[in-house]
Amino acid sequence: MSKTLYDQDFQIWLQQTICHLQKGEFSALDIDNLIEELTELGKSEKRTLESNLMILLAHLLKLKVQHHAPPSMKDSWYRSVIEHRQRVHKNLRDTPSLKSYLETAIKEAYSDARKIAIKEGKLAQFGVRIPQESKYPKSCPFLKEQILDEDFYGNG
Template sequence: MSNTLYDCDLQLWIEQTIQQLKNHEFESLDLEHLIEELVDLGKSEKNALKGNVMILLAHLLKLKVQHDVPDSMKGSWYSSVLEHRQRVLNNLADTPSLKSYLVEAVEKAYPEGRKLAIKEGKLAKFGVRVPEESEYPIMCPFSLEQILDEDFYGF
């Protein structure tokens, strides 16, 4: 197996590929690796959206299920909802075609977000009630509109 520029120095390979494209040197392109990188780029965009949706859902769930905790505890959850909702909105604005993936992203992210909310809920301290797992809905209780609504906080 020979070491190609792609294997030895990815950044230099990217710069060379860009230059080849600009110069219309299509015959010298490393098409195999170019295709691989484009596929990975699409996956990373979807993964970023799914990751932000997961955190957003986890904290919306905590606000819904643990609505009775002191406001001092809710502050970071509100901040997280604001931050991750904005990240989701930015993902969708920067890459509008991701809107067609949003339903799937929520379906994939909700079980992970639920698991995270449950784990974080078990860390409750200072006499705060630890919710039962059954209090966290198995199916996502939020609509897409609610998830994206900048004034919605899980209740």
Template structure:
């Protein structure tokens, strides 16, 4: 059986076959090259998810801080419920990811810094406010971003 061909044609079958090989301790038959590739991709996937969650969270924290009061004054009944829901969801998913993969904690500070420019772009696009309205660097600490009770003061 050509494992490389199976990998390219039917990934699920390739996985199932490798599970069998591992269980039967037939390690010499493993497709090492593709196993390494898949393991590396798994690590990248977790980091990508963390970055993506921070990006959305930061965008919503910025919107909360820089547009919430304006919309509340304008509409009177605006409560930011959807924003609050998104902020809560991102924090829950980040915490779940960190529980499942505790080693990601060492990337938190860098990920916060890396995610901010994209979060800023989203906030600018969604609020219509000039980019100069917002800070160039992340105005929140890691602790604030992850704190379920933290909502920045509105201007």
């Protein structure tokens, strides 16, 4: 079986596809691979949003549950919340249609965020109290509005 340009060099395939589209040469398009790439692009946008939400939620959860962590640890979590919340806002700004997916994305991201918070909590050292797993809610304790609120840090 001979390899197609798509299989041999994706970047050249992409450039040629763009060129064919710009020139209106629709019969020259590799339709099957173009459909596959466009489908993956949509999934990629959703995965990026979920990934940013996962880290944001993990650190909001740690700030909510791990009250006895030293300020240096909490400062790191605050910085992460700020960064990943900004990334979520950028995801939603760049792809406004993701707003309709946000509730689902939060649900998808939360279980992994909870696992991260629990596992990272167990790595605490220097006499830091490690919360029991039951202290971490099984469903997301934050409202969508809180997650997006630039002044919300889960600990108040």
